[in-house]
Amino acid sequence: MNRGILVDEYLQTNIPDVFAAGDCVELRQPNAGRRAIEAIWYTGRMMGETAANNILGAVSGAKSPVRYNPGIWFNSAKFFDIEYQVYGDIRAQLPEDQATLYWEHPGGKKSIRLNYDKASGRILGFNLMGVRYRHEVCDKWIARGTPVEEVLQQLGLANFDPEFYPQHESELVALYNRQTGKSLKLKQKRGLDAVLAFLR
Amino acid sequence: MEESISLATPNPTLTSGKQKIALALAGLGVLLLLVVWAAGNAFAPVPVLSASLGLICAGVWLFVREEYLTRPEGIKNNGVWFKSLSARGIWGWLAAIIITGFYTVLYFFPENWLTGLTALFSPVSQGLRGKPADKWFVYGSLYTLSVLVLGVKFMYKYRHNRYQLIRTVSVMFFQTGFSFLIPAFLQVMNEPEYYFTYFWPLKDYYGSPGAVQYYGHATSLSVYFIAFSALMTFVGTPVLTYFFGKRWYCSWVCGCGGLAETAGDPFRHLSDKSLNAWKIERWMIHSVLVAVVLLTGLLWLNSWQQGGVLGKFSQAYSTAYGYVLGMAFSGVVGVGFYPLMGSRVWCRFGCPQAAILGIFQKKKSKFRITANGGQCISCGNCSTYCEMGIDVRHYAQRGQDVVRASCVGCGICAAVCPRGVLRLEGAGSDIDQRTEQLRTVHIRLEDVKILS
Numbered sequence: 329m330n331r332g333i334l335v336d337e338y339l340q341t342n343i344p345d346v347f348a349a350g351d352c353v354e355l356r357q358p359n360a361g362r363r364a365i366e367a368i369w370y371t372g373r374m375m376g377e378t379a380a381n382n383i384l385g386a387v388s389g390a391k392s393p394v395r396y397n398p399g400i401w402f403n404s405a406k407f408f409d410i411e412y413q414v415y416g417d418i419r420a421q422l423p424e425d426q427a428t429l430y431w432e433h434p435g436g437k438k439s440i441r442l443n444y445d446k447a448s449g450r451i452l453g454f455n456l457m458g459v460r461y462r463h464e465v466c467d468k469w470i471a472r473g474t475p476v477e478e479v480l481q482q483l484g485l486a487n488f489d490p491e492f493y494p495q496h497e498s499e500l501v502a503l504y505n506r507q508t509g510k511s512l513k514l515k516q517k518r519g520l521d522a523v524l525a526f527l528r
Numbered sequence: 529m530e531e532s533i534s535l536a537t538p539n540p541t542l543t544s545g546k547q548k549i550a551l552a553l554a555g556l557g558v559l560l561l562l563v564v565w566a567a568g569n570a571f572a573p574v575p576v577l578s579a580s581l582g583l584i585c586a587g588v589w590l591f592v593r594e595e596y597l598t599r600p601e602g603i604k605n606n607g608v609w610f611k612s613l614s615a616r617g618i619w620g621w622l623a624a625i626i627i628t629g630f631y632t633v634l635y636f637f638p639e640n641w642l643t644g645l646t647a648l649f650s651p652v653s654q655g656l657r658g659k660p661a662d663k664w665f666v667y668g669s670l671y672t673l674s675v676l677v678l679g680v681k682f683m684y685k686y687r688h689n690r691y692q693l694i695r696t697v698s699v700m701f702f703q704t705g706f707s708f709l710i711p712a713f714l715q716v717m718n719e720p721e722y723y724f725t726y727f728w729p730l731k732d733y734y735g736s737p738g739a740v741q742y743y744g745h746a747t748s749l750s751v752y753f754i755a756f757s758a759l760m761t762f763v764g765t766p767v768l769t770y771f772f773g774k775r776w777y778c779s780w781v782c783g784c785g786g787l788a789e790t791a792g793d794p795f796r797h798l799s800d801k802s803l804n805a806w807k808i809e810r811w812m813i814h815s816v817l818v819a820v821v822l823l824t825g826l827l828w829l830n831s832w833q834q835g836g837v838l839g840k841f842s843q844a845y846s847t848a849y850g851y852v853l854g855m856a857f858s859g860v861v862g863v864g865f866y867p868l869m870g871s872r873v874w875c876r877f878g879c880p881q882a883a884i885l886g887i888f889q890k891k892k893s894k895f896r897i898t899a900n901g902g903q904c905i906s907c908g909n910c911s912t913y914c915e916m917g918i919d920v921r922h923y924a925q926r927g928q929d930v931v932r933a934s935c936v937g938c939g940i941c942a943a944v945c946p947r948g949v950l951r952l953e954g955a956g957s958d959i960d961q962r963t964e965q966l967r968t969v970h971i972r973l974e975d976v977k978i979l980s
Contacts, residue, residue, distance in 0.1 A: 369905050373968075381971045394971070404903055406946045409602030409688075413903075413948065460948035463901025464967070488900055488951050490942055492690040520898070520955035 330354050332365050337395045339379045347383055349375035355396070361417060362401065374398050400470050402463060410437055415466035416453030418443055426452060429476070429507070431500045433458070440500060444476040451479045459496065460488040464527055480504055480512055485526055487518040542607040547594045554587025561645070570647035577648050585677055592681045601688035603944050605913070613867065614794045620867040628864030635855040639663055656712040668708055671787065675703040679790040691939050695779060699786035707783045720746045722753045725781050727760040729820040730881035732849070735761065736824060737831035769888040771954065773895025775937025777885060784874060787863065788915065789938060792871020796915035796940065799870030805917055809877050809934065816853060817883040823849050853878065872915045876934055886933030894954030897930035897941065899923060902968040903949045910941035910950060924949050927967025
C-alpha cells in the first residue's frame with residue numbers, strides 16, 4: 329500500500345494470485361507520461377478486463393498474462409448539458425514546448441482545442457466541449473505523431489456529431505491560417521467511408 | 529416529509545402546479561370530445577370543436593413551456609419511471625383503456641356509434657372534401673392533430689438536436705400532406721382516395737388484383753397511383769433502404785411511425801428489452817410477412833383462375849387478415865397499448881413492411897449505428913429509450929456497431945447518450961463486415977478459462 333494498492337504491470341499485488349483493479353490501484357510502473365493513480369471510469373474498465381484475463385487465463389495456465397496497457401489517454405464527461413471529450417495529452421498549463429489552437433463557437437457552448445509540439449508540429453491532443461470527435465481517428469493521429477497541418481486538412485474524419493449538425497472544421501483551419509499566415513484548406517469533410525479507408 | 533439532501537432526490541416534484549392546470553385544460557378538451565361522442569350529438573359543431581381543439585392545444589402548449597423552456601436545453605426524461613401516465617400507473621392504464629375503446633368502436637362498431645363525432649367534424653370535412661365527415665375522416669383528423677400537437681411537444685423536448693427537429697418536421701409533413709390533405713383533395717377533384725405513403729405489404733390492398741383492377745380504370749390518373757405503389761414496393765424500398773436504412777420510411781415518412789414518434793414518445797421506455805421479447809418479435813413479424821404474402825398470392829391465383837382455386841377460402845382468409853391484422857393488431861393494439869408496451873408494438877411485432885425493410889437493412893444496407901471507440905460507460909440510457917426494445921448498450925459496451933433488423937433509425941439512443949458514443953451513419957465499403965469489429969473487447973472468451 330502506498331496512496332493506493334500497489335500493483336505490477338499485470339495488476340498483481342505483492343501477494344501472489346491477488347489482483348487489484350480500479351480506483352483503488354496505484355501502478356508501480358505507469359506508462360511514460362501517465363500517472364500511477366488514474367481513478368476514472370475508462371481506466372477502471374480496462375483494468376477490469378486485464379485483471380479478469382490474468383486471473384482466469386494466466387493463473388489457470390491457459391494463457392500468458394497480459395500487461396495493463398491503457399493506450400493513449402482519453403476521457404469524457406458531461407457538465408450539465410455540455411459534453412466533454414479529451415484525447416491525448418492536454419495539460420492544464422501549456423508546457424513551453426507545446427503550441428495550442430483554440431476555437432470557440434460564438435454561442436459559447438462549443439469549443440475545440442488542438443495541442444501540438446512546437447518544434448515538430450506533431451499533434452499531441454484534442455479537447456472538445458459540445459462537439460463529438462471520433463475516438464479511433466484521434467487515437468491514430470496521436471499515435472502516429474501526425475503533423476498538425478495534416479490533421480487540420482483531414483479534420484472532417486474526426487467529426488462524430490449527429491447528421492445535420494454544422495461542421496466547424498473549416499473554421500479551425502481558417503483560424504490556424506490567420507494565426508500562422510498559412511493558407512491550408514480543409515480537404516476532408518465528415519463521412520464514414522473516408523474514415524474506414526483511413527483506419528484500414 | 530423530511531427533505532432529502534441526496535442529489536437523486538427520492539421525492540422529486542414531477543408535475544408543477546402550472547402543469548397540472550395545463551393538463552386539466554387539455555383534459556377538458558378531450559372530455560368535450562368524449563361528451564360529444566357519448567351524447568351522439570355535436571350540438572353546435574363549430575364552436576364545440578374549436579373549444580375542444582383550442583383547449584387541447586393550449587393545455588399541451590402551456591405544459592410544454594413549463595416542462596422544457598424553464599430548463600436548459602437537453603433531453604429531459606426526469607421521472608418517467610415515476611409518473612403515473614408513463615410508468616403504467618392509473619393514468620397509464622386509463623389512457624390505454626380509452627384509446628383501446630375508441631379503436632374498438634371505430635373498427636368493429638357500426639358508424640352510428642360515432643354520430644356525435646362525425647357531426648362535430650362535418651364542417652371541416654365539408655370545407656376540405658365537399659362532403660360530410662364519416663368515421664374515417666374523424667379518425668384521420670384526430671390522428672393528424674395528435675401528430676402535429678405532440679410533434680411540436682417533441683420538438684421542444686429535443687430542440688437542441690437538429691436530426692430530431694428535421695425528422696419530426698418530416699413525419700408531421702407526411703402525415704398532414706400525404707395522409708390527410710392529399711387524399712381529401714383527390715376526392716374534391718373526383719379522383720379516387722389514395723395514400724401515397726403506404727405501399728404493399730403494409731397496405732396489402734394496394735398489391736391485390738382488386739386494387740390493380742380498380743385503380744387501373746377508375747380515372748385517367750389513377751393508374752399512375754397504383755403504378756407508383758408498385759414502383760415503391762419493388763424498387764423504392766430496396767434502393768432507399770440500401771442508402772439510408774429502414775429509417776427513410778419508419779421514422780421519417782410512415783404515419784404509424786409518425787404517431788409513435790410524437791404521441792408515443794413519452795412511452796418509449798416501456799418497450800420490452802428482454803431476449804425473449806426479441807425472439808417473439810422475430811417469430812411474429814415474419815409470420816405476418818408470410819401471411820400477407822400468402823394472402824396476396826392467393827388473391828392473384830384466384831383472379832387468374834377466375835375464382836377456380838380456393839375461391840371461398842381466399843375470400844374468408846382475406847377477411848380474417850383484415851380483421852385480425854389490419855384492424856385488431858395495427859389499430860386497437862398498435863396504438864391502444866402505447867402506455868403499456870411502448871410506442872412501437874405494431875411496428876415491432878406486426879408490421880410486414882417493417883419486416884421487409886428490416887431484412888434489407890440487415891443484409892444489404894449502408895446504415896449502422898457506430899459506437900465511438902471505447903467511450904461507453906454502460907449507463908443504459910440508449911437501451912432504456914429504444915422504442916424497438918433493442919439492447920443498444922450490449923453493442924455500445926463492446927464497441928460494436930449496431931445493425932439490427934428492427935432499428936427504425938429514430939436516433940434517440942444517440943441523443944440520450946451522455947458521452948456521445950453513438951452515431952447513425954452509413955458507408956458502402958464494409959457492408960458485410962459492419963458488426964465485426966469489437967473495439968473494446970481485447971480478450972476473447974476462448975482465451976480464458978473459468979477456475980472451477
